[in-house]
Amino acid sequence: MLAQQIDKTLGSQPHITLRVPREEPRPLVASASTTAIAHSMQESPQRLRSIDQWPRVIAAAERMEGVTAASPSITGAGFAVRADAKSPIVVHGLEPERFLRIIDIRRHLIAGHFELEAGDVVIGFKLAKDLGVGVGDKLRVESSEGGDDLVTVRGIFSLGNEGVDATWLLTSLRHAQALYALPGGVTTIELKVADVFAAERIARDVAGTTGLRADSWMTVNADLLAGLSAQSSSKGLIQFFVVVAAALGIASVLIVSVVQKSREIGILRAVGTPSRRILLVFLIQGGVLGLAGSAVGSGLGAVFAKLFENLVRDPSGVPRFPVQLGLPLFGFSVALATGVGLVSAVIPARRASRLDPATAIRNG
C-alpha cells in the first residue's frame, strides 16, 4: 500500500528537480561597523531564467551515483485558449526521450500518442475536458513571457493527480524555448534516482556540486511522506494485533479442545501413545486451523478488497485505493497463518502431551 501510494505519487513527478537559485536582493552599500546606513530591501522578483551551461550540469548529474536519468525542461506558466475558453496551464518543454525516462507518460495516455513534433502538444485529460478538445484539435498557447502559438493536441494523459491533469501541457523543448524567449536555455533539470528514499541525500549532493537549488520529492511531499509513514506504522500495528488476536483465538480453541478431550488423551496415553504423538496431533490441529482459516480468509479478503477498490474511485474513475493481489501475497498470508497456528498450538499441545493419564481418565 505504501509502495503503491509512493509509486502513484512519483508517477507524476521527478524525484529531484534542479532550478536556478533564487535571486537575492543585495544592498548597494555594505554596512560597516562604524557607520550605520538606513536602507530598505525588497525581495527580488523571480524571473524565469535559464540554468547556466545546463548540458554540463546534466552530464555532471548523470555521473553522480544513484542518479539514473536526467531531463532538461522549460517549465513556465501560461494560458491555453480555445474559442472563449481560457485555462491557466503549466507548460513543460522537454526532450521526449529523456523525459520518458523520468515519467513514462506513454503508460498514462488515454488518447492519442506521445508525439512532440513542431507544434504538437500532449495535455492532461482534465485540461482537455475544460477546453473541450480532443486528439487532433488545435488550441492557442500563451506564455507568461508574451509568446504565443497555435498547437495541435496529439495525446491526452491521466497521471492520477488532479492538479497535473488539469494544468499540464507538454511540448518540445525547442518550442518552449521559443514561447518563453529563452533560446537554448532550460529552467529546470529533472532527475530520477534508483532508490527513491535516497532522493533527499542525492538532492543535497547535487545542490552542493552544481550550486543550483535541488528539491527532492521528499521535501515537496513532506506531508504525504509523513502521512504515509503514519499509515504504514498504523497498518503494521493493526496487522500485529490481528496476528495476536488470531493466535489467541487458535490457542483458546485448542485449549478448550484439550480440556474437552482430556479423557481421550488420557486413554491414548494409558494404552501407550507416546506423548510426542499427542503433541504432534495438537500442533497439526493448530496448523490446520491456521491453514483453513487463512484459505477462507484470503478468499473473502480478496473479494472484499476488490469490491472496495471498485467502489471508492477518483472523480476521474481511477480507483483511489488500488489493490494489488498476487499469488505471493496469498502464499505469504497462508504460510504466516499456518505458522501462527502452529506456534499458538504449542502451549495447548504441550499441555495435552503432559496430561497425567491417571487424573485425566478419572476426572475426564
Added chain:
Amino acid sequence: MVDRAPVLVIEGVVKEYGDVARTRALNGVDLVVGPGELTALIGPSGSGKSTLLNIIGLLDRPTSGRVVLGGKDTTDLDERELTTMRAHVLGFIFQFHNLLSAFTALENVMLPAWGDRGAPTREMRAAAEDILHAVGLADRMHYRVTNLSGGQQQRVAIARALVHRPALVLADEPTGNPDTASSDEVFALMRKFNRELGTTVLVVTHDSRIADGCDRVVELVDGRVRSDHAR
C-alpha cells in the same frame, strides 16, 4: 505354565501426596503376582487401591519402592520407556468404558497398536478382529462405539486391553456398572481369557461376588496390605 517367574513384583511401595501436608496413600506395599493369576484387590474407599493400580500401571510413580513388571525394574525408566512398556506389557480396563467415541469398535481395539506404531499393521488388524470375535462382537466391529450398549462397550474395552496379549491386565472397577447381568458378563469374559490364554489379571473391585470368583484376594487398608488369601 513353563515360565513361573512372577509377572509383577512390588517392594515397599510408598506414595505420598502434597508438598506441605504430606498424606500417605500407600505406606509400604509388597506384592508378588505370578503368571496366570486372577487377583482381586479390595479395600474400603481411600485405602489406596486406585493409587496402587496407577503405580502398577505405570501411570504414576511411587515416592519410594520398586515396581518390577515382567522382570523389568521400572524405577529408572524415563517417560518414553514407560509409555513403551504400557503399550506392550500392560492392558487396561477402566472403571468407565473409556472408549474413543468418534471411532468404531475395531478402531478402538486397534488403539494400542496405533499409539505404538502410528498405524496398525495387517497382523494387528487381524488380531483385533479375532479378539472382537472372541468377545462376541464379530457383527458389531464396524459400529461406532456410541451405537453399542453399555455391556457391548465394556466388551470392546476388554478386547482392547487384551489385543496385544499383555503380560498383565489391570482392571479398575470393570463392573462398576449397576447392571448386574452385564457386570457378570464382563467378569465371565475376564475369567475366560484368564483360563484360556493364561492372562494375568489384577482387578480392583468393590463387588464381593467378583472377589469371590478370583483366585486370590488382596485386601488393602490404610495403604497397607492387610490380608492376602488364595482361594
